[in-house]
Amino acid sequence: MLEINPKILNITPYQPGRPIEEVKRQLRLKEVIKLASNENPLGPSPKAVKAIKGALGKINRYPEGGCFYLRQALSKKLKVGADNLIFGNGSDEIIDIIIKTFCQEDEEILTSEVSFLEYKIIAQQNGRLVRTVPLKDFKYDLSALRKNIGPKTRVIFIANPNNPTGSYVHKKEVEDFLLSLPDNILVVFDEAYFEFVDQKDFPNVLKYIEKGKNVMILRTFSKIYGLAGLRIGYGIAKKEFIQYLERCRQPFNVNLLAQEAAQAALSDADFVKKSKKIATEGKKYLYQSLKELGIEYIPSATNFILLNLRQDGLEVFKKLLRHGVIIRDMYQYGLKDFIRVTVGTKQENTRFVEVLKEIW
């Protein structure tokens, strides 16, 4: 009998947000809006689209294995060395690479109970152990993380701001946390929503990397840069770490069009500014509308909002879906009375509020 690796048997696969086309097809709806996956509602950067068109003639060729040109551009923009960067097929792949590089089979990762689900799933796929601690006031509880570090803990994943709560841990908390850590642990700050953050007390983790600390940053082109469909994320760390991480990367992991599009999107400051503005204004409108409806929410530093409905979120999800509004229920995250809604365009936000009012 060919046995399945017993360590992967308990994995609960990630449930993605429902695609627009699928919902249209299944519910026979003409108008469907998706506020489920924290995507950029403006579409991709026009500069990225142009760059892709210019590169179509060479997609028969393997991509640049080391993301040469994109690496130069990003290094310049972030003011970090080109050898401080690693690129992945979305940040998901970099999470996999980090676990393979820094965590042995009998060792464990530590994260929050309610956070991006892939930390846990990818650790399980790799047969690594997972330990989680509860949130505190809907925020990562760094002192609980500190207390739960065991002898086998190797990597701590902190989504900052956190998904699905939208909350963040601030500068001082991070400073104290890092000072308190033993030196055999890597802390990964997943800053997928970094570009949406306005808060002045948001930590500057790059500073710790420059100081040679055991920290790493993950960022992505899937959110504010509007390139979720192309799959490209990156990691920042000290050179010594990148060199080891590179051993666990596949040679052609980032596709050619993603590289071209990301480089162009980086240079599209107007698009980023516009995207941030629409998120900020949208949040303001949604906060106000939720207050009027008497629905509690967690203030968000990102482009999405977690709503505490104090009633079954899956039911509300289903009702919204029947009206052609796709949001995310929070069953997978263990928050059954909650839903998460991405800030969309003005029209999309209005439509969401209209339907919510109707079913509330």
Add this chain to the structure above:
Amino acid sequence: MLEINPKILNITPYQPGRPIEEVKRQLRLKEVIKLASNENPLGPSPKAVKAIKGALGKINRYPEGGCFYLRQALSKKLKVGADNLIFGNGSDEIIDIIIKTFCQEDEEILTSEVSFLEYKIIAQQNGRLVRTVPLKDFKYDLSALRKNIGPKTRVIFIANPNNPTGSYVHKKEVEDFLLSLPDNILVVFDEAYFEFVDQKDFPNVLKYIEKGKNVMILRTFSKIYGLAGLRIGYGIAKKEFIQYLERCRQPFNVNLLAQEAAQAALSDADFVKKSKKIATEGKKYLYQSLKELGIEYIPSATNFILLNLRQDGLEVFKKLLRHGVIIRDMYQYGLKDFIRVTVGTKQENTRFVEVLKEIW
């Protein structure tokens, strides 16, 4: 001290073929041809390019996690169930998924000493053991593979046709080999070059999958379909296996444009036919030219040829490079006196032969 996982320390990273742009830049050459990575010299399928253009407006959205439409199209074309397929960010990712699913940490994979390097590298990245057996007459030696199965062997990788030799194991050999195997082993036939094969005695492995055997096929859109830059490959196996493999797949592993392009390329029979014709005619021309030069080669069932130079291949590689012809030296594969050349367009093949004559 933060330790690096000791199991990844011995990995020798894969050395990709040199990109055209990089060679132009470094050697200040205007005309450079690349016959190094077994890519399709005709470019991508025009239908694929058109499909990509039509999908650019939605690259801000995450891709279909399950490759819904492509899955339907491929299932129909191959006459297999939609649930017999798994898609990856290139076949590389499916190799990783297979190892995670069927091989435990203390177990091993078995393959040939001279074959696609990623089987070994990916097994090492996952901390699995690797056992290899030598080629016999530049072919996979199935009886040596059989003899080398140990109690810990779980997955056998057979590239068929093999890269970098271009040789293949035939129907009868595969039949006998599979009959001789214990039932706790998975055999993966990597058929990346399947569409170039003309030989009547090439095995029909699909038949064994239909019979429920412990076999799996890997194929790719990187070769005859001309989409190497987009990163998309697929695996075929019985439904029960696919269900387990899916647990080790990232939810958005195949980018949106790759899915659209692959679906369109599948329907472009003219392009595939033309691509095969150019490979067949090119091989004929190259065989003849090599004979005239007195250079030995391994007859190939693929779109590339392994040349036995009986002198240092790296030197010849360097000389060709200085003339703007990129081919592949075989140092990584342990074949120091060999080079591998991809069959290009008529003009590219002629150029390669001209330069080879000059330096020979």
